[in-house]
Amino acid sequence: MAGSHRPTLAVWKFASCDGCQLSLLDCEDELLMLADRLEIAQFLEATSARVEGPYDISIVEGSITTAHDAERIREVRASSRVLITIGACATAGGIQALRNFGDVEDFTAIVYASPEYISTLASSTPISAHVPVDFELNGCPINKAQLLEVIAAHLAGRRPHVRAHSVCVECKRRGTVCVTVAHGTPCLGPVTHAGCGAICPAYNRGCYGCYGPMEAPNTSSLSARMSELGSGEADIVRIYRTFTADAGPFRQASERAAAGERAAGEGAGERGT
Numbered sequence: 001m002a003g004s005h006r007p008t009l010a011v012w013k014f015a016s017c018d019g020c021q022l023s024l025l026d027c028e029d030e031l032l033m034l035a036d037r038l039e040i041a042q043f044l045e046a047t048s049a050r051v052e053g054p055y056d057i058s059i060v061e062g063s064i065t066t067a068h069d070a071e072r073i074r075e076v077r078a079s080s081r082v083l084i085t086i087g088a089c090a091t092a093g094g095i096q097a098l099r100n101f102g103d104v105e106d107f108t109a110i111v112y113a114s115p116e117y118i119s120t121l122a123s124s125t126p127i128s129a130h131v132p133v134d135f136e137l138n139g140c141p142i143n144k145a146q147l148l149e150v151i152a153a154h155l156a157g158r159r160p161h162v163r164a165h166s167v168c169v170e171c172k173r174r175g176t177v178c179v180t181v182a183h184g185t186p187c188l189g190p191v192t193h194a195g196c197g198a199i200c201p202a203y204n205r206g207c208y209g210c211y212g213p214m215e216a217p218n219t220s221s222l223s224a225r226m227s228e229l230g231s232g233e234a235d236i237v238r239i240y241r242t243f244t245a246d247a248g249p250f251r252q253a254s255e256r257a258a259a260g261e262r263a264a265g266e267g268a269g270e271r272g273t
């Protein structure tokens with residue numbers, strides 16, 4: 001137990017916006033209960049106090065975008081008994097993984113006045129691409145109740161109850177009228193991991209997949225339905241390429257749509273239209 005009668009918890013940040021760590025801070029009352037059961041050994045967003053590792057549980061937010069961070073995550077893994085990644089950045093590369101579809105030097109040249117000072121990797125990758133991960137919690141940001149469940153489960157030595165079904169199931173549970181069926185609105189709910197409580201359809205808009213792919217998503221069928229409802233290939237590429245653009249099934253679905261868009265463009269070119 002890392003030199004303490006309570007298990008130690010460390011929270012680490014990599015390339016991210018801090019929103020998932022804020023979800024942990026937002027636990028407020030539950031955080032006090034957690035502090036009773038765990039020693040918070042490292043959590044810079046909450047306190048500058050630090051306890052040296054090794055740690056019983058490490059929670060990691062953010063993706064790997066620099067050579068230094070690729071090195072740092074190996075050190076974090078080596079000093080952690082259990083490593084849990086939280087949020088779209090840590091589990092799928094995040095919105096910054098949009099660079100994986102282009103040339104990162106094109107982006108740095110546009111964004112920075114002196115891009116020669118920028119030292120960054122060509123891609124943004126999830127933590128699991130670098131080290132073994134014990135549990136991945138989806139979301140952008142994560143759901144704090146799910147995070148508490150994951151921590152409690154690891155403390156109790158049991159599997160966390162985090163269902164991998166779709167956002168559609170959550171719509172049905174809260175009695176939301178389906179925006180696709182009722183209005184023909186494109187919605188990634190059928191292929192997106194549950195956890196948010198189906199917030200967007202409850203406000204009459206489609207889901208854009210911020211919780212990432214569910215288990216075994218049928219993206220081909222959903223893309224075909226979006227086409228039937230009037231979405232062009234470019235629209236379909238865009239809907240899959242948001243917060244979890246590089247998550248396997250979403251990347252493949254967007255690449256299929258992009259290939260369709262290119263083929264249509266070449267066909268139009270050959271016909272001279």
Ligand code: SF4
Nearest residue numbers: 168171178179187189
């Ligand atoms: S609104 Fe979207 S998430 Fe909800 S049931 Fe319809 S397709 Fe599924």
Ligand code: SF4
Nearest residue numbers: 196200207208210211
């Ligand atoms: S985009 Fe989808 S997964 Fe994200 S909050 Fe909205 S409904 Fe939930």
